Amino acid sequence: MINQIKQLKSKALEQINQIKNKADLDKVWRQYLGRQNGKLTKLLRGLKDLSVKEKPKVGSLANQVKQEINQAIDIKRQELFSSGSKVKSETLDFTLPGKKVELGHLHPLTQGKQMAADIFLSMGFEILEGPEFETDYYNFEALNIPKGHPSRDMWDTFYIKSKKGELLRTHTSPMQIRVMEKKKPPLKVCVIGKCFRHEATDASHEHTFYHIEGFVVDEEISVANLIYTLKTFLNALFKTEVKIRVRPSYFPFTEPSFEVDFACLNCGGKGCPVCSQTGWVEILGAGMIHPEVFKQAGYIKEKYTGFAFGIGLDRLIMMKHKIDDIRLLHSSDLRFIRQF
Numbered sequence: 001m002i003n004q005i006k007q008l009k010s011k012a013l014e015q016i017n018q019i020k021n022k023a024d025l026d027k028v029w030r031q032y033l034g035r036q037n038g039k040l041t042k043l044l045r046g047l048k049d050l051s052v053k054e055k056p057k058v059g060s061l062a063n064q065v066k067q068e069i070n071q072a073i074d075i076k077r078q079e080l081f082s083s084g085s086k087v088k089s090e091t092l093d094f095t096l097p098g099k100k101v102e103l104g105h106l107h108p109l110t111q112g113k114q115m116a117a118d119i120f121l122s123m124g125f126e127i128l129e130g131p132e133f134e135t136d137y138y139n140f141e142a143l144n145i146p147k148g149h150p151s152r153d154m155w156d157t158f159y160i161k162s163k164k165g166e167l168l169r170t171h172t173s174p175m176q177i178r179v180m181e182k183k184k185p186p187l188k189v190c191v192i193g194k195c196f197r198h199e200a201t202d203a204s205h206e207h208t209f210y211h212i213e214g215f216v217v218d219e220e221i222s223v224a225n226l227i228y229t230l231k232t233f234l235n236a237l238f239k240t241e242v243k244i245r246v247r248p249s250y251f252p253f254t255e256p257s258f259e260v261d262f263a264c265l266n267c268g269g270k271g272c273p274v275c276s277q278t279g280w281v282e283i284l285g286a287g288m289i290h291p292e293v294f295k296q297a298g299y300i301k302e303k304y305t306g307f308a309f310g311i312g313l314d315r316l317i318m319m320k321h322k323i324d325d326i327r328l329l330h331s332s333d334l335r336f337i338r339q340f
């Protein structure tokens with residue numbers, strides 16, 4: 001066997017010596033050292049049948065030969081690469097310019113989220129997040145919307161078949177309860193997050209959208225505080241004096257409740273498709289937090305007052321960039337997204 005190995009070695013080295021291209025080099029490697037049918041590999045497999053005395057001798061020789069063949073192949077490979085003409089096509093040209101990596105940018109909605117969060121932070125609000133997958137209790141019951149209440153229609157959503165009655169939240173208001181359960185006033189909280197509704201979509205309605213929820217709870221908080229906060233936020237976001245109007249409205253979890261519109265920035269209040277020719281755009285619901293909500297959160301009766309509001313972020317962004325169809329925001333159309 002020792003002789004066989006020695007013969008194999010000299011044959012292999014001779015072959016390697018004569019090689020002129022890389023393909024043959026690979027072939028020779030496979031011929032001798034290939035895992036399946038390599039000649040030396042096969043010999044090594046036969047080691048196990050040798051006597052205890054022979055095994056170490058033959059084994060170390062075979063391993064040494066394996067190394068020598070490998071080395072010879074490496075040397076030859078280097079030779080082929082550096083010797084120019086024949087293998088020039090395989091060399092690397094490090095002076096070629098690299099492929100350009102295209103830099104993306106944040107989606108207009110993400111930019112809007114960050115801008116809104118910055119403004120509320122600067123006004124002393126803490127920014128929190130809540131679950132998009134909510135329970136019926138937090139989305140409805142705790143907000144004074146019991147089962148069977150007609151106002152549930154306004155927040156119809158996608159329900160999940162489960163014992164707990166989970167659903168995709170229709171607003172960020174559940175976070176009012178979640179936060180109040182854990183913290184005592186004074187509270188100044190802003191929650192920006194995704195909401196869902198069972199909606200027939202059109203240019204101004206989507207089944208998935210963002211809300212900016214804000215609420216402040218303390219002793220002696222008033223409607224004036226609410227209006228001042230909203231105006232300060234809108235002026236900062238639009239970098240101009242925004243005209244708003246406040247109308248009475250109804251939400252089961254606020255009393256009194258308001259709807260706030262602002263003068264359409266697209267047409268300056270004259271009337272256009274963006275504002276359905278009215279000159280006003282509805283962007284938020286708001287009000288003074290209902291005593292029932294405080295009760296659900298376990299607060300002492302009549303000790304605190306607070307305001308809350310929920311702003312449609314998508315509509316704000318549409319106003320800011322003069323976008324006339326809400327569906328574009330989720331369309332993933334790069335021709336649209338690249339404009340921001």
Ligand code: PHE
Nearest residue numbers: 171173285286287308309310
């Ligand atoms: N959650 C309400 C909505 O979805 C908006 C709102 C928030 C109203 C807070 C009052 C107070 O329309």
